[in-house]
Amino acid sequence: MSATRIAPRQPPRKRDWNWRSQYVRGLAFQILALALIAFVVWFLAHNTLANMRARGIQSGFDFLLGPAGFDIGETMIRYDALDPYWKAFLVGLLNTLRVALIGIVLTTVIGALIGIGRFSRNAIVRGLCYGYVELFRNVPVLLQLLLWYLLFTEVLPATYEAWNAADLFFLSKGGVAIPAPVWGLGQSLAAAGAAIGLVFAHAYRQWARRRFEATGTALPTLLPSVAIVLAVSVGGWVIGGAPTAWNLPRQGEIMVEGGLVATPEFLAVLFGLVMYTAAFVAEVVRAGIQSVSHGQVEAASSIGLSRGQSMRLVILPQALRVIIPPMTNQYLNLTKNSSLAVAIGYPDVVSIGNTAINQTGRAVECIAIIMLVYLSTSLATSTFMGWYNKRAAIKER
Amino acid sequence: MSAVPAAAATDHIIAFDKVNKWYGDNFHVLRDIDLHVRRGERIVICGPSGSGKSTLIRCINRLEEHQQGRLVVDGTELTDDVKSIEKTRRQVGMVFQQFNLFPHLTVIENLTLSPMWVGKLPKKDADERAMQQLARVRIAEQAHKYPLQLSGGQQQRVAIARALCLTPKIMLFDEPTSALDPEMIKEVLDVMIELARGGITMLCVTHEMGFAKAVADRVIFMDQGQIVEQNTPAEFFGNPKSERTKDFLSKILGH
């Protein structure tokens, strides 16, 4: 065998620049394609600027600093018509996030229950779950939102004679009003205490797990964790002066006043989105549970695990791996579908953008803002779920 | 496209000169390969998995690219040049371990695809040539079936016929019997032995040492990207020179 030194690393490529080389052809094709795209972009931009000049519309994002000049129906932060446009967009963004986050939580719970219900021993439950999924999946979401909104505004009692429960909860065309604590130092400390309590509870669970692995005695984790969180939270509240002031709703002359109000627009968007998306989530959950082969259940029971244990330790971890990617998709769909709130009058970011376009004529800028908002939320959700997915993934060779 | 001097061309149909290949930056899969194959020679390449034997023969029809060294096939040097690649692929036929027949086409359509679309043959001539090759591998009666309706051995014979439809000068076999049930290996090997006796240049990566002893002119043993030993079958099996070769032979011939 020859004794030449075997080069360990790849040498730099020598290319012969010749028209028939695969590399050169590939390069030429790409340059051509990019040039074509660049030309199209230039053409569109050129026309846009010319048209905008002709119509006297200015371009640029400076309008964001000017006063908005319109009111917004419901806001999570203080806002009035003199505030700048960027604040109006911020209000819209917060409204979108509010309905999206609450919607995601509710749809996961409802969807999971219905998905599991498809495997119930009771035929009526199975049938109802199947019927729910088929009904809510095959009707457009916009139509569902409109129906819910109509339902709330037609069927609910008038605002001057709201239906109430124990004089604390009021239901009317103006929405739902519930008592809410007046937020003071005590409540803030209680919230901080809850967060700290979660950390302690997590530490307790780690310690309990280590004891289980070392000695075999299993300590209860659920009740003590809840107890720890509650205890620290109540402690915070006591330190804050134990405030007990409540903002209670009351029946006024024309409408219900006070309390924490959820408008019919918000409720319609929330119910519509949750019911629609829950049908898809139910299918995702059902597919995930079905994907775990029956042999796993048999193997789990053959080594002595109870039904609950085999569900928790064997079935669900494997089902989760199949469920998480499509579930992420559904969360993204729910967030994107919240944009339909513009049809109902719920002031989400698309609705605010629409008003802004009508008032300033700056279509390109406003649409760009709307798209940027959704792209960022999509990216954030995908990244978070990607991280969670890696944790739940089964390691393969 | 550079031409190799006439004298060398008639001697060697395939010439590897200090050919090196890397996967990525650090995996050196072919190390200084020097190999010269004469026209009509039948070569069997063996070695442990990961030794680079499949990569070696896949370089010959440019399914893999080498980064350093010179590879000349039937007078054409293999480079980035699209025309040289096209010319080479028309001269070289390949049979894969997983058959890779096209499941949505019938057997005869699998065979006539290249002659019609690359060789620009009219359908009648392509069909005639296809039936000839199918008869050669003794499977003419299955011409209008779909590949998934045939057994593994039958599929591999169809794959051989498909490669032969190009009327190639060189036939490459990449572990053609490794994916077959034991009962079907014989029918494929019989076809390959008949082909070999017909005078075509053949390079075959295989573990079937009986085949090597029956038809090979040369047996090559590769390990870790290098050619460790090459010799006639008699010398190779009877009198292996390197320790590594002896070790390998004892493992595969022992049981």
Added chain:
Amino acid sequence: MSAVFEPIAPRLAPIKTEGPVPWVRANLFGDWKSSLTTLVLIGLALLYLPPLLDWALWRAVLQPDAEACQQARGTGACWGAIVEKHRLVIFGRYPFGDQWRPLLATVLLVALLVASCTRPLWSRWLVLLWVVGLAAFFVLMAGGVFGLEEVPTDRWGGLPLTIMLATLSIALAFPLAILVALGRRSHLTAIRTVCTLYVELIRGVPLISVLFMASFMFPLFMPQGVTIDVLLRVLVGITLFAAAYMAEVIRGGLQAIPNGQVEAAQSIGLSYWQTQRKIVLPQALAMVVPGIMNNFISIFKDTSLVTIVSLYELTGATGIAFADADWRPFKIEAYLFITAIYFAFCFAMSRYSLWIERQLNRSKTR
């Protein structure tokens, strides 16, 4: 043990497990939890179903009489409103006397769609049929030739518009989606980047923003003096949107083709485009037919959004049909009516898609 083997004749099982009574026992009263659930659900049905049926059926008003409906408000549904307004709802603002034209045009399109779904008819003739069918559709709807009265596109509406938007956008998006899917798997970096950006951008934003872009920005993109029809704008917007999602579905199919197929094609000398056309795409597309059908169902539902940019398809047409004061209180009945229409279409399509999937799986395990 006796030396002679005596076979035992088969007998019926002592406890029956088949038949209606055993089924009820197993599925409705299997254990105490199941029995309790059954009883509770039956109780709820007995409590709430009769009033609902009362409102929907027994006390409903069927005549198109606004007075009678007002009197029955709260106690009976006003299906008479549908009788009165159904043509406005289904055909939008299309001229009343010519409504046979959109009807015929819709039937034509639906027939084309059903024909495209039956495998035996897949051939070159189908493409020709589509071209002729679409031409006939536009002639019928727009008029202006063959003695048909001309109807401008802003009067088109209702169900024909829904079906037309969904069908056209999917048909146009299909070739674009194939190119984008191939581009995402290309070895050429620039092509791959552009296609990936396109897909991720469109999939990250809601359809409404794409429609806004189409509605507000496309007129700005045109050279000065050139106007572009609203319908065309919206169609382009929906097509671009649909193509991104379809490209992902097709890409899934492309990924499922084993690499060996491409290698075999290369080894017999086929070029890149020959390989894609003859080997990869036929197999990949056959695999993703159920996925593409799902795309179609989604787009069909999404056409309802064009209401927001002032094209009055089925949902929008209902809104404006019930805008007048007499009939406005009965919008709910109208929406329930079009819910039934959407449900009928979408449910049928999803059933069909499931059937195709089962056929495909059956042919794989031959």
